[in-house]
Amino acid sequence: MDETKTTPRISEDITNLVIARLETIPPNIEMSMGGDGNFTARELIERVREQDDVGKKMIDMQMAYLRSLGNLPTQKFGNASTTN
Numbered sequence: 001m002d003e004t005k006t007t008p009r010i011s012e013d014i015t016n017l018v019i020a021r022l023e024t025i026p027p028n029i030e031m032s033m034g035g036d037g038n039f040t041a042r043e044l045i046e047r048v049r050e051q052d053d054v055g056k057k058m059i060d061m062q063m064a065y066l067r068s069l070g071n072l073p074t075q076k077f078g079n080a081s082t083t084n
Helices: 012-022 041-050 053-069
Strands: 030-032 038-040
Touching: 012 041, 012 053, 038 041, 041 053
Parallel strands: none
Antiparallel strands: 030 038
């Protein structure tokens, strides 16, 4: 196989992070991946492990979401108690 045509694998840490997030989805929920179809969390986890096109899309979506959290404004909770 010509290695210049292979795409690099996504790091194991990122893959494991996405899998951990997918494992929190209830088993009766399916996610739509547009033209690629609907998938259960188990199916998506397998796709992420294989790093096929659907798996890579899921990784990209999850990472984009996590990165966007860094752009949220911080909120001070003036009424929140700091004592237990």
